[in-house]
Amino acid sequence: MSDPRNILEVEHLCQYFTTGSRGKRMTVRAVDDVSFSVRAAETFGLVGESGCGKTTTGRTIIRLYDPTSGTVRFDGREISGKMNRELSAYLAKNMAMIFQDPIESLNPRMTIEEIIGEGLMLRGMSRSEVHQAVIDMLHKVGLTEEHATRYPHEFSGGQRQRIGIARAMILKPRLIIADEPVSALDVSIQAQVINLLNDLQSEMGLTILFIAHNLSVVKYFSDRIGVMYYGKMVEIAPSRELYEHPLHPYTRALLSAIPQPNPLTERHRQRIDYIPERDHDYSKERPEMREVTPDHFVYCSSSEFRRFQSELGIS
Amino acid sequence: MSEQSSLSQPSNGQECVLSVRDLSVSFRAYGGIVRAVRGVSFDLHRGETLAIVGESGSGKSVSIKSVMGILPSNASVDGGEILYDGMDLTKVDEAKMHEIRGHRIGLIFQDPLSALNPIMRVGKQIMEVLEKRGIGRKEARERALSLMQDVGIPEAEKRIDQYPFQFSGGMRQRIVIAIALAGDPEILICDEPTTALDVTVQAKILELINQIKEKRHLSVLFITHDLGVVAQMADRIAVMYAGRIVETGTSEEIFFDPRHPYTWALLSSMPDLETYERLETIPGTPPNMIYPPKGDAFAARNRYALKIDFEREPPMFRITDTHMAATWLLHPKAPHMEMPVSLAHRIDRMKEAAKHV
């Protein structure tokens, strides 16, 4: 998978968490052998339902967790190895994260200027330089200089999320990991934040790993989409292709479940259930990631693979 | 022009089971009085689903809480009435209200976990409602079992003696629905029942509510902010903003012929699976309801605002027998304004899609 277009390559990433004491130890496979790659300046959407491991994947890439196994390469450099000061600085310089909860993700004891400018201060910039950079950034996200001295609790959800975006963007990272950046916001505010992310992306040439459970938003925002189910990546495809030709039964179920704002079609919509035991027979064949059509990968067995190909009219 | 015409008259010969008139609710809060609901009127007809749509702070939840008589202690009903079965629920005492809540009106909350007693077996929680109605223990258990089967809980026999934490989110919501149904209500109020659930689970719960509604001839009052969910559930829709209903109509009218700029903005601000163009946004944030703005509360965020919007609150204009909107754009003197182009496109697309069903 060494495509020169790739900026981020994730290979066989596993993240297990153990819980319980020595007596009965439980291992939760939050991320289980996940591989995908993200191309420079594209938006890669990661969708799945709660507990599918999409957030864990994002957090492991940016090293909030130490991966159990597997490798992650950013711009050709391995970033999944042992943590040290140099790697930490490299990560902080190249990646940033936007969080879900606009209330939780800002320190209530710090002013907006302190919050946004913290990353710059750490890099040894002078106070006045930081101040100027913060003001510029505030303007970019639609806030004003007046807001710099305020504390987070005075802002509305959408404004706070824009502050979170400013904090991530001010270091001019090359990769942004956006973890459900709009799902805690009101409908009318979501569009503001999505548009802002879109503008900033085209302006700064960013690569975005967009994590969300809302498939309509991911579809709208992403170039390619990876679908996760219980720690596994089950399908990766360009977003339009995924929507027009979903192959994995889980993807189909997910697509059929999205409520569409159209009363006429919605009342007659057929929902599809996904029941792994019924939909797959992996007793004889082992499933793996296979490329059904160029750029369209599905986690399937070889017989499923042939079936998918014939469905798409390829033999 | 008669004062109450279409509001109390059943629009198409349907019987009205619940009628809210000019309801106003406010909260005492630090910093002042929050005018959460400012004169809301709607009717719920027998056998229909009425969806109330709005963002957080629009007053949709507060309206419903006043119907259920479960307003927090710092809230007060300032005016209006809630007519149900010949009673005004704003004036009914707590004991009577309790009886109504248990039997006649069922309630489903957003968070199933907090609606259930964590240390009580789920079967017991369903039976409790049944026993209150004077049903014997043994029969109550039988009925609880069949209710659990009705709401689609597999292996009900086994699961009736389990505790809430042993159920997944979707299954918990099914238990909550079973408890609501145990009182054999005629009205079911759903306050964002699927917001906390995953999409695939949400789809199933919505389907279940629709099934139950058909089977038991319930009238459903459905609160949500998700227009996709509304499209699936609602017969009629009321759109709320800043404590008022700004537009109401049948589902088709609201989705295919919206008239209020806020409805336009709401419909065009979320991408659907076929959106590629830039999203329309509603600028700014909703007004602080401690100081409700003069004129139309939406005016400051409204790209189509007229001068009068900043002066005077628009009255409800009738568009059809069922369709009404509170915007000055409907006044004969108002200039003609088209809805956003992207929304017009989307509506065309939706109509096109509907042909293929």
Add this chain to the structure above:
Amino acid sequence: MTVYDRNDLPEELLNLPDSEFEKAENDCSTDERFKTEPIGFYQDALRRLFHNRLSVISLCAILIIIVLSVAVPNMTGYGYTQQNVKQKNLPSKMPGLEQLGIFDGTRILTNIKKSSINDPKRYPEGCVLEILREYKAGRQEVVDVKVDYYRYCGVPEGEYHWMGTDYLGRDIMTRLFKGTRISLLIAALSVLTNLIIGIIYGSIAGYYGGRVDMFLTHLAEVLDGLPYIVVTILFMLWLGSGMLSIVLALTVTGWIGTARLTRAQFYRYKHREYVLAARTLGVPDRKLIFRHILPNTVGPLITRAMIAVPGAIFSESFLAYIGLGIKPPEPSIGILLSEGQKMLLQYPNQTFFPALLISIQMIAFNMLSNGLRDAMDPSRRGED
């Protein structure tokens, strides 16, 4: 609610001026401006603290007691160790109030030979104010009299002991406020050391978690098991009785509660998204602890420290009361109480004043810490 037909509008609506229906110039591109001044967390907390009447009263009471404990021992004109065996166990006498018949330095003496009243050597001129009762005990004629005890003991006119004197004739008010000063000092010192040790210990355990946490928590549990009276006695033996050994005794186990609280707060905050966000920016551990996590735990910690102050005062008094306090003749509230208690029935004033003062202190500190807890509750930010 009225619904209007568009083709059938009332005159009033139909005749609205045309100009009203022009499109408004509506610039909705900017966010709403703030109407209020920016306010920091501590400012906000203080503002809310001062809105709470009980907290303000408590704070005033505490400040007054502190001022008194500094000023009073130098103002009474008596030294706190100054004895006068002739003027022992004097009742309280306060200028002004004496006119009202309370705190007037009188005492009722019972069972006195009637003949001795007229003996000017025993009962100086004018000291007998009133004969309350005359009766016979056996063959003796005895009386109950109300005497001006100050004159009876030969205290010069114009000399006042506001709270009376103790069994060695020392002025109780001087000793009480001197004792309060010592008690407050001990409390402040022990709470401060407890806070410092507890915060550092708890921060390390809470932030790093895992094995470090397990080791530190178990160690604290072992220390917590030590009976602190025994520890105090050991310190007394080692360092002699005095302020240092009491502070140490109160510290040995006192910090554990603070450490537990800090650790719990760290567990609560270290997975918050803003802490994660700071980590992704490359903020070092030290800054994460002191800038991002600790400031958010300040509320409960300050509240706890405030509650610990009356606890420490009380512990110190308790130790003094059972004889493990600071060395006599140094006073402390506990010593005054234990001395007063021996003569509670004859001279209740010797117990009353120390008991009153310690009660006021404890109530005031508790009230203030309640007020602080509410004021610093982050969920109530921005409220009045």
